[in-house]
Amino acid sequence: MTSSVADSGRQxxxxxxxxxxxxxxxxxxxxxxxxxxxxxxxxxxxxxxxALSIVCNYPHFAATSQRLYGSAEARAQYPYTTYGxxxxxxxxxxxxxxxxxxxxxxxxxxxxxxxxxxxxAQTIGLTVLYGRRAGISLDGWPRRLLTLWVFGSFIAAQALxxxxxxxxxxxGVQYPMLGIPLWVGNYCLVAMYAAMGGFLAxxxxxxxxxxxxxxxxxLVPAVxxxxxxxxxxxxxxxxELVPMFHSLQYILVAFVMQLKLRxxxxxxxxxxHFSAGREALKWFGLAVLLGYFLFEATPIIFSAWTxxxxxxxxxxxxxxxxxxxxxxDGVIWKLRDPRVRxxxxxxxxxxxxxxxxxxxxxxxPVSAVGG
Numbered sequence: 001m002t003s004s005v006a007d008s009g010r011q012x013x014x015x016x017x018x019x020x021x022x023x024x025x026x027x028x029x030x031x032x033x034x035x036x037x038x039x040x041x042x043x044x045x046x047x048x049x050x051a052l053s054i055v056c057n058y059p060h061f062a063a064t065s066q067r068l069y070g071s072a073e074a075r076a077q078y079p080y081t082t083y084g085x086x087x088x089x090x091x092x093x094x095x096x097x098x099x100x101x102x103x104x105x106x107x108x109x110x111x112x113x114x115x116x117x118x119x120x121a122q123t124i125g126l127t128v129l130y131g132r133r134a135g136i137s138l139d140g141w142p143r144r145l146l147t148l149w150v151f152g153s154f155i156a157a158q159a160l161x162x163x164x165x166x167x168x169x170x171x172g173v174q175y176p177m178l179g180i181p182l183w184v185g186n187y188c189l190v191a192m193y194a195a196m197g198g199f200l201a202x203x204x205x206x207x208x209x210x211x212x213x214x215x216x217x218x219l220v221p222a223v224x225x226x227x228x229x230x231x232x233x234x235x236x237x238x239x240e241l242v243p244m245f246h247s248l249q250y251i252l253v254a255f256v257m258q259l260k261l262r263x264x265x266x267x268x269x270x271x272x273h274f275s276a277g278r279e280a281l282k283w284f285g286l287a288v289l290l291g292y293f294l295f296e297a298t299p300i301i302f303s304a305w306t307x308x309x310x311x312x313x314x315x316x317x318x319x320x321x322x323x324x325x326x327x328x329d330g331v332i333w334k335l336r337d338p339r340v341r342x343x344x345x346x347x348x349x350x351x352x353x354x355x356x357x358x359x360x361x362x363x364x365p366v367s368a369v370g371g
Contacts, residue, residue, distance in 0.1 A: 012347040013133050013215060015256045021217060024252040025126065026224020029245040033232045042237035052244045058291025059284065060247035061325045063254040066287060068328050077339075078331050085327040089320050096316045097308060104316060105175040111319035112170070113158065118326045119225065119246050120154045125333060126221045126249060129344060132335070134215045136206075145199040150222050152192030157229035160185035171318070172311025189230070196226070221249065253344065258283050260346040263354065276352050294321050 014021040035041065068074050068082060075082045096104040127146060131138045138146060162178040163185060169175075199222075203214040228245065232238045262279050299317045303310040335341050 011133055011345040012350065013130070013217065014347060015252055016348045018217075021252070022220060024248045025217065025220045026227075026245060026249065027220055028248070029224050029232075029241070030220075030227055032241070033227045033235065033238055036232070036235050036238040040237075045237035045241055049240050052241070053295070054292060055288060056244050056247045056251065058295050059287035060250045060254075060291075061321055062287040062290035062294065063251065063258075063283075064325050064328050064332070065290065066283070067254065067258070068332055074332065078328075081328055081331050085324055089324045089327070092323070093316055093320045096319075097312065100173070100309075100312050104173050104312065108170045108173050108315055108319050109175045111323050112175070114326050115322060116154045116158065116229065117151075118329065119228070120151045122246065122249065122329075123150045123221045123225045125335070126253070127218055129253075129335065130215065130217050130221075132341075133345060134218065136215075136218070142199065142202050142206075145195050145202060146222065148195035149192060149199050150225060152188060152195055153226050153229045156185055156188035156192050157233055159188050160233075171315035172309065173315040192230075196222075255280065255283070256346055256348055256351070257343045259348065259351050260343040263351050276348075 036045075068078065092103075092107055096107040124147060127150075128138050128143075159180050160182070162180040163182045164177045165179045167174045167176055200219075203219070207214050224245065228239075228242045232242075259276055259279055263276070295318060299310065299314040302308065302317070303313040306313075333340060333344075335344070
């Protein structure tokens with residue numbers, strides 16, 4: 001069992017602030033599950049779903065495209081993902097639209113299974129990232145137990161959900177269920193809770209041996225996912241908000257990384273004044289517009305142009321955008337890449353302070369640049 005401690009004072013633990021990180025990393029979902037259990041918020045949650053999708057869910061997908069396609073360096077670094085993933089996904093879209101009774105259900109089913117798997121991978125990544133920020137390297141048995149806990153919640157929830165025999169519908173596209181025996185899901189739950197207990201026991205052991213309490217933020221993403229997939233899976237209204245909770249986690253990390261990269265570019269290359277507020281509005285505004293175009297406008301335009309049923313177009317394009325997102329996310333957030341790891345260890349306060357201290361570089365005279 002390995003849990004090395006490495007220079008915990010080198011970077012701040014939180015991206016913004018303990019309360020902000022707590023809420024966006026899953027604390028909000030944990031608190032809301034308690035509220036949903038005590039009170040009936042189902043109708044209010046359903047009314048909010050569309051608005052939350054516009055300002056949270058859709059932008060989180062658009063932020064991935066901004067990060068990859070908005071940077072020549074990123075496109076050069078990931079050429080196969082940049083150019084191959086869209087072609088692969090578009091091929092799936094064409095096949096699904098041409099075969100609504102066979103390929104489309106399989107396309108939707110693949111997205112619906114891949115989505116919670118992707119959630120789980122992000123949960124692991126966030127926990128490891130906060131571990132690095134705290135100077136804790138999650139290796140060996142702690143990492144294995146965490147992985148079994150997090151992916152166990154996904155597998156158990158998937159197995160229990162797949163115990164239904166009848167087909168389900170996603171925006172008009174009927175897709176099959178696997179008919180997994182109920183006992184399989186229950187055994188998966190037992191294994192998941194055993195792994196969770198093992199990880200918590202390691203956390204207690206670590207706290208005693210290191211004589212400091214394991215940072216609570218390391219537990220928040222995994223506990224939040226437990227609420228999403230297991231504890232709140234049958235809570236009406238709450239489960240519809242799970243994509244929003246996942247998106248909040250992503251947006252916080254992508255936002256801070258974007259500001260870090262833009263501040264470095266402004267200071268070290270152009271010398272222009274960097275405004276964190278202006279950059280944030282620009283980044284988020286573009287993400288909202290791009291997300292709305294991908295999820296709402298594109299199916300409407302495509303359906304009107306081709307005559308294909310809107311429900312089919314909507315289901316296929318929703319699946320396609322998210323599958324592309326899964327492909328891209330799988331390569332652009334690798335912590336072993338120093339070009340990714342360094343910005344991910346930044347914090348909002350440090351970015352603003354370093355930008356304020358950076359001297360402005362005066363523009364060159366016109367004659368000096370051949371004007």
